[in-house]
Amino acid sequence: MPETAGKPKRINDPQGMRSRILDVAADLFQRRGYNSTSVQDVVQAALATGGAVHHHFPTKKALGLAVIEERVAKEVNATAIQPVLQAIRVKTGILAFFASVADELERNQAVTGCPLNNLAMELSLADPDFRHAANAIFENWRGALTQRLQAGGSGLASKPAGELATTVVAAYSGAMAMAKASQSAQPLRDCAAQLEKLLP
Amino acid sequence: MPETAGKPKRINDPQGMRSRILDVAADLFQRRGYNSTSVQDVVQAALATGGAVHHHFPTKKALGLAVIEERVAKEVNATAIQPVLQAIRVKTGILAFFASVADELERNQAVTGCPLNNLAMELSLADPDFRHAANAIFENWRGALTQRLQAGGSGLASKPAGELATTVVAAYSGAMAMAKASQSAQPLRDCAAQLEKLLP
């Protein structure tokens, strides 16, 4: 045979494949939910095969756990925790976070909600492993806010700082739930306006 | 044949059957989620048959919508709206609501979360009908709180009343999400303590 009929030749890229599967799964779980997404959906959207997905994630649960621990946790840290920690004032950081999420929601067509909240709600009761993974992210977030609220000149005492951190996280999660149901960013803005009165 | 071998004789009780199916479905959807509950599960738990369930609810979606509109809406009204409307002060009504839910969570073994929030999160993106049904309940709740916050001597202006109502609903929903993930009533109590500072 002449050299014209060259086969596509496979190139192994384990890390890239794994990462692509995780990205696609995180996106589908976020948009359709865990239970409404089949591994076949993931296989097709990732342009992978059943064998490849099974090689990296033996079960759907393993895939779900990896999405939570490697994608959702990272996103929460990048969008919710770091900006607040690095802001000059806690209050401005938190309000900016709410505003930026609201802005982003209004840019997109659909409000798909908070990935952490989505998966936590759907899977917390189904499986303890999922629940612990989701809870760890909530706790990490809450802890970072608590510390930040206690630090600095206008630092709060331990108890109110913890309560306030919980309230900020809860208001955000709940506002996202309402935003998802109403397909509007208004709940985010309303909560931010009220949190402003509460934050030091 | 003698009278001893009497057949069980069926008794038709359409309303009772329908109501029993709805009760069971509401309970299962709440504890396991909509997608993780099969209609067979409902049939068995309700001591009914596939034919009976299908007669009253032709599709699973019809059953889900009926649960939201006839059970979840009623529960939200009974546990979250009416007590606040009938309370002497808005603040005491809302704080009492948070406290009573927290108390109830601690009495039970498992925190199954807020039924409205659970179904809204799981189904809002899956189907517009579900989303609208869930949103209507959120809106009804939010509207009742807004009105109550505007009324009376210490009445708020329209804008802050609406914002505050949204914040109360969001804080509750978010706190329930955190409670579900942590299997603890603490988030409810923390939020209530902070809302106290916000409510007139």
Add this chain to the structure above:
DNA sequence: AAAAAAACAGACCGGTCATCCTGTTTTTAA
């Protein structure tokens, strides 16, 4: 270079799910 391990491909299977369908019984309408 040879052998072993990792990475991927893709068919296959048992089980489940939502829905449909054909009867039978009960109730209502005429």
Add this chain to the structure above:
DNA sequence: TTAAAAACAGGATGACCGGTCTGTTTTTTT
């Protein structure tokens, strides 16, 4: 009383899902 409708019973069905399994290709190890 008779006809029609509503209420219920329960099996059948086709699609899909998650997991498994066997085989091939690529990469690493020795």
